[in-house]
Amino acid sequence: MGGVLGRWLRWVSVGELLGFCVPTAVFALTVALGVPDLLVLPAMVLGGLGEGLVLGWSQSRVLREVLPVPARRWTVATGVGGAVAWALGMAPSTFVAVWTTWPVVVIVLVGAVIGLALLLSIGLAQWTVLRRHLARARWWVLATALAWGVGLGVFGAVTSPLWRPGQGLPLVIAIGLLGGALMAVSMAATTGVALRELLRRQVLDAPAAPEPERGAQTAPGNPS
Template identity: 50%
Template sequence: MSLLRDWTVSATAGEFVGFLVPAVVGAVLFDSAAALPALMVAGVVEGSVLGWSQARVLRHRLPAMSVRRWVLGTGVAAACAYLLGMSPSTFYETWSAWPVAIPIALGVLFGVALLGSIGVAQWLELRRHLPRAGRWIVWTAGAWLAGLTLFLVVCTPLWQPGQPLWLTVAIGALGGLLMAFVTALVTGFGIRHLLGTEHPAAPVVRA
């Protein structure tokens, strides 16, 4: 398999399987006070599965990489992403009383941090092995922007009040599959670019 194809297949499967956990948690605990902490825990699961699915491909190109650090970093970053993404709605009653400029500024800040969270976490490991690894943050941010946008475009009009739980989860799973494929494909192009098309790069070890 080519690097792009192998990465896309593995990362799509990993993100889709991992996303099923927060999809179910979110549907069951919708509007519950426990939703945010539960989704953060589910995010650790999702991120860890995604990280492993990426690392199993990447370690063939970068044998010196730490799979443990990659998986752990991705899991923690995913939990942070859920915290950033859910905070505006969870704490709406608090920030809605603030001057309008503050929520707007925080929304932009949270959005940028959310999109960059996984890329930054993975960059901490990738920079040990590749020069100019910071470009990975841009690739992953773009991938998640595209994937999350597609997810919202597909799922938002399909989710309706009063739907049975199974239908809510099924719609989320459909959106999750599309999101997983898009993010995997874009990051696949990114990792291929960083590694130098189909040839493994010499590791650059930093103290």
């Protein structure tokens, strides 16, 4: 179990960075082609699906070494979670003309619900698969939400000071990929620590094998 964290960190960091390239490329195409705003949302949802599929596949490379998790189901579940996350994340900018007319209290409440749902989306989707193989799988949902909160926070802290109005698309994408790489590493590290702890707890919770009785008689047919 000691090497799980290192393998997870390598596979998931690279997997998430490669996966993040999918919605990044989709966004670049929508800008280059002048896609209408209402069509950008479904395009980015598809990009999120692609990101989730790549991330799920990379995670399954490590999970299959320690748990009998079906790689295909895990990958598909992660893809669905990624699509939902991007749908929630893109909705505010897509429908900005609608929600800006709402009372401030409603905006805050709806924003909080959307933000929480976004952070929980991938973990909940993965939980539907993991709960059959890990006793404390419910904690994975919270750990994954925390990991994405950390990752998105790192992404925002890196990209916000670097992005400037009037920058060319290649520079905008390069900054986004830099933030994406750091997001991937921080998310992978947080989920990796959580996975290692959950696996350790599963081992500790497992019932110990019964010890053989002392002085047991020799079985018939095998005289001592």
